[in-house]
Amino acid sequence: MIPEHWSPHHREEDGEVLGYLRPEPGGHVPLTPFGHPVTGPLPEAEARAALDNLGLSYLAGPWLLTLPHREEPITVRILEVTPERMRVANADYGYEAADIGHVFVLDVPEPGRLRAAGP
Structure with missing residues (x-):
């Protein structure tokens, strides 16, 4: 469950939640809707931007x-995010313990098991 002290940031055009601002010393950390930091602490306007x-x-x-139970992480695709x-969904052909498309359900905020693939 999203902590109460995180402030939601909505897209102006349609009100969609784009993420949250987590207050910290030195500013606000912009977070994805599942709690993954976008950057470090920034002034509020820059975090919203x-x-x-x-x-x-x-x-x-x-x-x-x-x-x-696995040393290497597996590749997944995000299907849905709620508070x-x-x-x-599993998108890793090298992961034999689950079929492609197998759905994993994670808590939000996600505690650090998930990270962006690539640079």
Whole structure:
């Protein structure tokens, strides 16, 4: 569940939640809707601009999910994010323990098992 002290940031055109601002010393950390930091602490206006610039593009890219019984993370795609949980689908052909498309349900905010793939 999203902590109460995180402030939601909505897209101006349609009110869609683009992420949250987490207050910290030195500013606000812009976070994806599942709690992944976009940058470090920034002044509030810059943190909001970072979320506006990111939009929902994070949904299109692959992510890496760390599993407790596996040394290497697996590639997943984000299917859905709510303030309580997120669903990601296995997209890793080298992961034999689950079929492609197998859905993993993660808590939100996601505690660090998920990271963006690539640079």
